[in-house]
Amino acid sequence: MHSGNSEKTSREIPAKNDISQTLSIAAFQDSVRRQVRYALGKEWRNLSGYDLFTAVALAVRELLVDRMLETEARYQQVNAKRLYYLSIEFLMGRSLGNNLDNLGLFDLCKQALHEMGVNLADLEEHERDAALGNGGLGRLAACFLDSLATLGMPGYGYGIHYEYGLFKQEIRNGYQAEKPDNWLVYGTPWEIERADEACLIPVYGRIEHTLDRGGQYNPMWMDWKILVGVPHDLPIVGYGGRTVNYLRLYSARSSADFDMQIFNTGDYIKAVEQKIASETITKVLYPSDTVMAGQELRLVQEYFLVACAVRDIIKRYTQTHATFEAFSSQVAMQLNDTHPAVAVAELMRVLLDENDLPWEQAWKITQETFGYTNHTLLPEALEKWPVSLFEYVLPRHLQIIREINHRFLAHTATAWPDDDERLRRVSIVTEGAHPQVRMGHLAIIGSHSVNGVSALHTELVQSTLIPDFFHLWPERFNNKTNGITQRRWLRQANPSLARLLSQTIGDEWITNLDALKALEPFAQDRDSQQEFLRIKYANKERLAAVIKELTRVTVDPESLFDVQVKRIHEYKRQLLNVLHIIHEYLCVTEDHREPLVARTYIFAGKAAPGYWAAKQLVKLINNVGRVINADPRVRGRIKVVFIPDYRVSLAERIIPAADLSEQISTAGKEASGTGNMKFALNGALTIGTLDGANIEIMEEVGEENIFIFGLRAQDIQQMRSQGSYQPREYYARHPALKRVMDALSSDLFCREEPELFKWIYHALVEQGDEYFHLADLSSYLDVQERVGAEFTNPIGWARKAILNVARIGKFSSDRTVQEYAKDIWRIESIL
Amino acid sequence: MEVMCDHIGDVTVVVLEGAQLDASSTGEFKRDIMPVLEKQAQVIFDLSQLGFIDSSGLGAFLSCLRHLQARGGDLKLCNMSKPVRALFELVRMHRIFHIFETQEEAVRAFRQQ
Secondary structure, eight states: OOOOOOSSOOOOSOOTTOGGGTSOHHHHHHHHHHIIIIISOOOGGGOOHHHHHHHHHHHHHHHHHHHHHHHHHHHHHTTOOEEEEEOSOEEEEOOHHHHHHHHTOHHHHHHHHHHTTOOHHHHHTTSOOEEESSSHHHHHHHHHHHHHHHTTOOEEEEEEOOSBEEEEEEEETTEEEEEEEOTTTTOOTTOEEOGGGOEEEEESOEEEEEEOTTSOEEEEEESOEEEEEEEEEEEEEOTTSSOEEEEEEEEEEOOHHHHHHHHHTTOHHHHHHHHHHHHHTTTBOOOTTSOOTTOHHHHHHHHHHHHHHHHHHHHHHHTTOSSSTTHHHHEEEEEESSTTTTHHHHHHHIIIIITOOOHHHHHHHHHHHEEEEOOOOOGGGSOEEEHHHHHHHOHHHHHHHHHHHHHHHHHHHHHSTTOHHHHHHHOSBOOSSSOEEEHHHHHHHTOSEEEESSHHHHHHIIIIISHHHHHHOGGGEEEOOOOBOHIIIIIITOHHHHHHHHHHHOSGGGTOGGGGGGGGGGGGOHHHHHHHHHHHHHHHHHHHHHHHHHHOOOOOTTSEEEEEESOOOGGGTHHHHHHHHHHHHHHHHTTOOOOSSOEEEEEEOOOOTTOHHHHHHHHHHHHHHHHHHHOGGGTTSEEEEEOSSOOHHHHHHHGGGOSEEEEOOOTTTOSOOSHHHHHHHTTOEEEEOSOTTHHHHHHHHOGGGSEEOSOOHHHHHHHHHHTOOOHHHHHHHOHHHHHHHHHHHTTTTOTTSTTTTHHHHIIIIISOOTTOHHHHHHHHHHHHHHHHHHHTOHHHHHHHHHHHHHTOGGGBHHHHHHHHIIIIIOOOOOO | OEEEEEEETTEEEEEEESSEESTTTHHHHHHHHHHHHHHOSEEEEEOTTOOEEOHHHHHHHHHHHHHHHHTTOEEEEESOOHHHHHHHHHTTGGGTSEEESSHHHHHHHHHHO
């Protein structure tokens, strides 16, 4: 691989504790050559691009490991309290650029490789995304790990080492097709497998009711099957390279020894089947939005994660402590949504059964240890498991959960005497013919802290989602508005803007995003505005090339890049965006009125494979694009593209190029959103509803620097409760809306598959419009009109965009993590 | 899995010779141990060589205990490795069995009964 045109410019911002001051270019080159020869066993001349990436990554990993061991020693020296972040998803993306940046080695590495005839930017393209997550929840976890390490806090991620990440998305004839994402096909150079720390995890079985030697009831968990959990550590380096924590991911293995026993009896097939069954547990990440209920494998997966984590955490704790007295002052565990909620029962089981603690003490420790983050107001996402399935998979845990529930309800009955209905509402186990275990309730009852992820979301959690719990324990509830790491989402993704910021206001923003405030005066400065626009244009050119490569559509970087990239979901309302596009198109074709500015509407995102409506929306976007892009009457003033296979590395290309950020969910549905923050940080203006963190973004950047439209959450709540929303009235009253809906109902966008999109007309006009598209459409069209008008004034636009950057400091994940650390985890920086 | 018996007075010490007691070896173990349990009332299992036991092995131990107790006898365990001890604790069987660090302690416990 030889030097080509590097798309990435160098990072001229020095990192703190710059390792490049002690590491020479020659030493780094030697290290790379050594990896090529002794880790890969190859000659330099025979290397593929992936080989070279691997060799460089291994050379970087050596530096990470040194610092990881130093970090551990530092933590041990002060007997630091540790935070364990339990999450079923970690959406890490690529690591090479991020690790080099945070180590302060990007430029050294770039130069070293250049001298060896290798282009670093090309090399980065060989790294496959670690797509171990669906969207916001998993990416938040990844941002938190970056912030924890940057802040020098002892915080570790615990997750699953999926063999297949989130599916790869292809677009065939406009439809989404899913392909497996075998991201580990060539392994990953970053991880360190810890086979020696494998743990045994029992699952299934039955309870045998006995008495112990003292005559006390002693339930015994018998006839379980065994799983083997093997940890894999991915080093997580903080900015400056001082602290390297890790993300520990567990894969399920069947032990060769155990299989051999079966093999020795002559039943080879059974031995192999058992091995395959065990390893299936961590084979694949479940796409979100699929119905989880009843899926045994998913429950086993969730349990496997927390059982491995709890075992590992207790092992580390008991290495230095003889009793559990100090456990909750040494250990904090955060439940990232309900998926790891069974950890509450698992920790109780370990304390009660394996360590003989009395119930009261075990319960106190458990509650003091756990915190729970709620991520959604969508009721279907609050997991429930049929009791019968739970008992089959985890019989001892169900016993413990029943006991927790029994004690909780007895306590609660004293607070609410004679209110059986309320007790039924808060019970962990539901009643009826098909009782279920509510994992959200288990998480709330078993934690000392329950937090939402934006101010509005927390308010809605308290007032509408689980008000009974809020009345019972108001002190447990708190808000932690989400954040993003500026190291990845600005410094790495948008190096030109990062350089401009550092040249203008210094580089404090890299570790203190509030420092961007100093940029405010430059929003009025003509040179800064011009430079900002020049950088934006270059990023748009770069994205235009990506779009051309992936979609074969040519887009004009001079046009307004109007971007909606996120999971495809009805509540996120990609459809509302499409309705606006159709309106604009009809204005051209029927009214002969061109839009004020040329626009490129850019979509990307994956639909859950089992979510029919979302997959239809992907088809709709592609069909609308195909019709409009080919219509000569439009003269290229409107372009619509759907970029396939949205993932972190693609987001890093798209977000810096956006002019307009579409955050248009139905108010009250989006918990926070983090894409909204990434776009604003990169100087895009937001068009959005008063939902999730949009509200706080508006408060920060100022109402005049954001385009807000639509109903508020309380309006929608009221309309729902009163049944007053009549979408047909909107259809009848507004000719523009009617025309758009009639176009959708016709075959304008589906000539080859007649009536394909008729369901949308029915869903919106006749079936209640669950997500209030028609209620918000007029307001959306008006504000989009204003957007177009303002974009015709580049200087005014640049001023607002720069103010967005300057005022977005609150939304750093450093701030979020510091709040969690202070209020919930009680951990400190150990630097 | 072979069993080797030694007698210290009225106490029979059974050394389990094999690193694993699991689904593939439990049947053989039960077949070999039952004649011993038929004849003896005070039995000690010395588990010093046992590195792994699965739920079927634990179930077999429980059967042995119940068999002896039904006849007025008892079963004590000694020299348990850490991983095996962890599996006993996992199923709460450490609350059912008398478990000792050494063979001598187990024998002494029988004598003190």
